[in-house]
Amino acid sequence: MTAHAIGTRQEWLAARLALLEEEKALTRRSDELALRRQQLPWVRVEKEYRFEVDAGEAALKDLFKGRSQLLVYHFMFGPDYLAGCPSCSSIADGFDGIVAHLENHDVAFWAVSRAPLTKLAAFKKRMGWTFPWASSAPGDFNADFSASFTPEQQYGSGIEYNYRREAPLPPRADRGSAPTIESRTTPDGSTVFGTSTGTDPATYARERPGVSAFVLENGAVYHTYSAYARGLDGLWGVYQWLDRAPLGRNETGAWMRRHDEYGQG
Structure with missing residues (x-):
């Protein structure tokens, strides 16, 4: 059984709206950093x-x-x-x-x-x-x-x-x-x-x-x-x-393979 928090739809929505404000702040910060990249000297x-x-x-x-x-x-x-x-x-x-x-x-x-x-x-x-x-x-x-x-x-x-x-x-x-x-x-x-x-x-x-x-x-x-x-x-x-999946990156080792190598053991 999962140890993750279980809640109602209302609880989820309240937490999601709080997270949304932080995501919006991150987006605005990302826009600011993109502008600063463009302002670097050549x-x-x-x-x-x-x-x-x-x-x-x-x-x-x-x-x-x-x-x-x-x-x-x-x-x-x-x-x-x-x-x-x-x-x-x-x-x-x-x-x-x-x-x-x-x-x-x-x-x-x-x-x-x-x-x-x-x-x-x-x-x-x-x-x-x-x-x-x-x-x-x-x-x-x-x-x-x-x-x-x-x-x-x-x-x-x-x-x-x-x-x-x-x-x-x-x-x-x-x-x-x-x-x-x-x-x-x-x-x-x-x-x-x-x-x-x-x-x-x-x-x-x-x-x-x-x-x-x-x-x-x-x-x-x-x-x-x-x-x-x-x-x-x-x-x-x-x-x-x-990063948007329920378990995130979920890495316990070097799991990544070339796309034609998965399933080869």
Whole structure:
């Protein structure tokens, strides 16, 4: 039997109306924060980044595809991965439906990863996705926008992710250590998802999820915004739905799988 409170319809309605006031306040606060994002200063992108795309080689300017704004999702798919991160794959399941709307609102959209384009294309076909996906290998784009890191950073100075510096990992000989990624809500995420991508936890955790925004004005590209970790929650469709389900996220471990893997045991 459930231990949750049981009430009358009148009691439920009174509690729901009280909650509604808080939800409205949160919505207004969210609108305020969206405006503050737009008011951040722009930083000119001086480096000439190159990407591998289906049509060949492309510059950052080319990713705009004639539009003035560009949104990039930093998809965790490193060169050593055999498959994309399950969490990023869950987020990406919602991309196809929004691309047309963004593109018709003067906003280009791309996923970007460090894996070679052949790997990305094969995984994209497996998942049935159609959104644009570019490979940034072997350039600095992911590193410069805090989405990829080196072993030297991981074990030496520590990774600076989500505007905070993480403590270095113990020496590599300590096989019992597994890095924790802040965006994961369960401590076993790096181990479970690392195995799922065909890598070890440390290799898996050298890639990180994020979103970055750019604007093209008078021929110059400017970086306007980046968010990481829990800053991506609002873009994650399944969590937005679970937050409205009776038991919420209800996570006791790294449960998420790629959409074609559920029911496989």
